Amino acid sequence: MAITRYLPLLGLVLCVLSACATPPVHLTPENSLAYNVSGEGRLADNAPLFVVENPAHDYNRIGSPIIEDVGDGSRIVSINPDTPQIFAEERSWAGQRGRYTNLVYRVHFSEIPSSILPFYLTAGKNVGLLVIVTLDERNQPVLVTSLHTCGCYLAIIPTSFLDPAALPEGWNSKEQYVYGETLPGILTYDGDPTLAKLHIWLRDGVHRVMAIRLEDAAGGIRYPQVTVTLHPKESLVRLPFADGETFSFFETDGPRKDYVHGSQKIWERLLISWWAFDWRVGEDKRLGRNTDDGPVFYTSLKPWARAASDLRDFPAFLKYWGWSL
Numbered sequence: 112m113a114i115t116r117y118l119p120l121l122g123l124v125l126c127v128l129s130a131c132a133t134p135p136v137h138l139t140p141e142n143s144l145a146y147n148v149s150g151e152g153r154l155a156d157n158a159p160l161f162v163v164e165n166p167a168h169d170y171n172r173i174g175s176p177i178i179e180d181v182g183d184g185s186r187i188v189s190i191n192p193d194t195p196q197i198f199a200e201e202r203s204w205a206g207q208r209g210r211y212t213n214l215v216y217r218v219h220f221s222e223i224p225s226s227i228l229p230f231y232l233t234a235g236k237n238v239g240l241l242v243i244v245t246l247d248e249r250n251q252p253v254l255v256t257s258l259h260t261c262g263c264y265l266a267i268i269p270t271s272f273l274d275p276a277a278l279p280e281g282w283n284s285k286e287q288y289v290y291g292e293t294l295p296g297i298l299t300y301d302g303d304p305t306l307a308k309l310h311i312w313l314r315d316g317v318h319r320v321m322a323i324r325l326e327d328a329a330g331g332i333r334y335p336q337v338t339v340t341l342h343p344k345e346s347l348v349r350l351p352f353a354d355g356e357t358f359s360f361f362e363t364d365g366p367r368k369d370y371v372h373g374s375q376k377i378w379e380r381l382l383i384s385w386w387a388f389d390w391r392v393g394e395d396k397r398l399g400r401n402t403d404d405g406p407v408f409y410t411s412l413k414p415w416a417r418a419a420s421d422l423r424d425f426p427a428f429l430k431y432w433g434w435s436l
Contacts, residue, residue, distance in 0.1 A: 138164055138312060138334070145336040146173055146195055146218075154199045154341055157214050157244050157252060160308055160326075161197075162334055164315040171315055173197070173218045173339075176237075176350050178358045186352075188360060188372035190221040190237055195337055200344040202400065204425050206436040208274060211253070213425060214244040215398070217260065217344055219371075223317055231317055233263070235376040239395050240318055242311060245436075247272065251304055253436070257311070257320045258410060260371070260395040262422065264290060264319060265410045267432060271299045279433030292321050300325065347397075361397045369405045371395040388414040399423045 144166035148158035163171045172192035179187045198217040203210065219239040223231050239260030247253050251272040258265040266289045269278060278284075284296040292314075300307055305328065312322040349357040361369050370391065379393030392412075399405025402423050410428065411420035419431040429436055 138162060140334055142166075143334045144172065145332050145334040146197065146339050147332060147336045148197060148341055149338050150340055153212070153246070153250065154201065154214055154216075156305065157246070157309070158197070158199070158216060158341065159242055159244070159255075159311045160332065161218065162310060162312045163318075164313060164321075168315070170220055170222045170224055171313075171318075172220070174221055176219065176347065176360045178350055178352045180353065186358060188237065188358075190219050192221055195339050196342050197339050198344040198347055199341040202425070206426055206429075208277060208436055209248050211248075211436065212246045212250075214246065215344065216242045216244075216341075217347075217398075219260075219395075220318055226316065230378075232378050232382065233259070233261075233317060233376060233393060234378055235393070235395075236373045237371050237395060238318060238374065239371070240313070240320075241398065244309070252298075252300075252309075253277075254434075255298060255309065255323065257323070258422075259318070260398070261374075261376070261393045262396075262408055262410045263393065264292075265432075266292075266294050266320060266323075267429075267434065268295055268323060269297050271297060272304070273436075277434060277436045289320075292319055294320065294323055298323070298325050367391070367394075369397040369399070371397075383412070387412045 142165055144163050146161040148155050161173060166172050169192040173195040174190035174192040175194045175196040177189055177191045179189065181187055200215050202213040202215060204213065217239060219237060222236045223234045223238050225231065225234045241258055241260055243256040244252050245254035252270050253273040255268045266287065282296065286296050287294050307325040308328040310324050310326050311320055314321040347360040350360055352358045361371055374395040376393035380390065384390050384392045396408065397405045398408055402421060407417055408422040409417040409420050410422055416431065420428060422428050
């Protein structure tokens, strides 16, 4: 297709516009906050420790959805940064090399603020992040996948428990580049996976994953922390409201069905939608359990790769990106 010749140029322009070549930041206890999951079971045991930069800004803190009645039957959905919640679920699937379990973690923030310098392409409300820890049949983590809840900024990181034959051809085990962020090419466990804790650092303003590492689980946490309990991901469609009513975090009808309330992205619509052939590009959405459930959760902007890169079908998604689990 003729448009393919312009994709690298478009990607470069968008990268510059987004100020995505951001220098690394060394977080200190003075400019960071960690969210530590408590509880029992596989979801709690394998939950990442999220560390956010500059928590003094409300938009940098993990929050919880709230519903406000503004009269005339209208309701507004927003994120309260003072009550953090992490939503989680398990999903099992069969691959070429056995059966696997995805532990899916979802967090949301009040916004990516509007900014010209640096320019925040993804500015918008109620934005979110997904982290998926994939376990093998021995409950060993073999993959860590991160992306925003619009499907963008995808990173897939193997661990030392993954069979090297499952890696994409020519995989760089030292590092990988995700739109300006440098992430590891592999996460190396030293024996028992329960002795290490997955740490994920999120960048100020844009909530980009700027670092992922394994830390000694018994070594303590160097940052101020908040203890968080996990909530079932299904509870997002039944948020408590007045008089025992519930309300969904996602729109329930119309052209935005299954998209997060209020998550329109004006800059992405203006600059990307016309060549990605998606009016709702960049808008946060529900991750359906299969390809018949919810909107297509594509992870490639190539219009012809929309179905092949759909996160709802995890084995097909991995195959599209070159993995052979």
